[in-house]
Amino acid sequence: MKYDEISHFGHPKHKLKFEYTENPFKCDGCKEVGIGSRYKCSTCDYDLHMHCALPEPSITHRFYTKCSFQFLPRPPGNSPRYCNACEKDITGFVYHCNSCGFDLHPCCAKLPMVLDDGEVKLYLYRKVSAPCHRCGRKGRSWSYRSTCKKYNLHVACVKEMLAESWHWQGKNRKLETRIPSLKNTLQTHHGKSKGKVQKCCEMAGLAVQFVISAVLGDPTTLIAGVVGSLMKS
Structure with a gap:
């Protein structure tokens, strides 16, 4: 359930208002990066993920x-x-x-057990025996895996990608909104034609966008304006 305005124990001075942003922010509750839906105090620059603003006991x-x-x-x-x-x-x-x-x-x-946009469907697993597209290792952390079982992404690796690309700029609390290129990382399908390799990369890149959205606290957000094309160098 979404409210236009809430009071929160973490910031009793002012009420927090709901807003949607395509700019990344750091949640003052869990201290993790977020994007999309949030509750914000504009006076104090205090931000909360939806899950942190309205937690279940x-x-x-x-x-x-x-x-x-x-x-x-x-x-x-x-x-x-x-x-x-x-x-x-x-x-x-x-x-x-x-x-x-x-x-x-x-x-x-609160990570969804299934991410489905009609074209790409990804399932959340506690452990996957297949290697991750990002790090090449197996069974590291929770993972999202495609129905075809060709694409596997550790939740930990997605967070590392963001940490590598988004850094805090001093006291301004702004994030650099550059998403890492996955072009070289994903082009590892040996023995395939160039066209098939490109298709695999495009599908994997689309999968990454949805996993990034979920990890950042808003799985319904395509964040196209921020993520852009992951295939660009």
């Missing part, structure tokens, strides 16, 4: 059927913690299972 997840994840405003304990979905550090809002000790970023906890 507790959730369950299909990958961890014995777990009950509780929403916490900060990681429990004093030891460093990482997200079991993307393997990245937990530094802000988190869903934590006290029994198992598992942690999930709010956006990772």
Whole structure:
């Protein structure tokens, strides 16, 4: 459910207003990058993902059927913690299972099990035996895999791509909106004609766009204005 304006415990000074942006932002709740739908305080430049602005007190997840994840405003304990979905550090809002000790970023906890735009359909898996298109390794983190099983992308690798390309510019809190080229990374289909290689790259590039949208907290966003063509050098 979406509200035009909300009050939030993380920013009690002002109310936060819903807006849509094609510019990347850093969520002040989970400390991860976001794009698309958000709640924002324009006065204080305070931003929240939808999942961080309207968290559920507790959730369950299909990958961890014995777990009950509780929403916490900060990681429990004093030891460093990482997200079991993307393997990245937990530094802000988190869903934590006290029994198992598992942690999930709010956006990772809410990753859709299926991404489908009518042409490309991707399924979320906890572990995949096939190598990732980005890093070439197997079974690293949660992965999105195409129906044809030709394209596999680790959630962790998508976050690394963004981290490599988007960096904070001092106190201005602005992000450089350059998406990494995947042209060389994806052209590894040995023994295929040039035309087939190009088609594979185009399909894989389209798949990456949808995974990026989901990882950034807004799976309905095609973010075409930001992502552009991933095939460009």
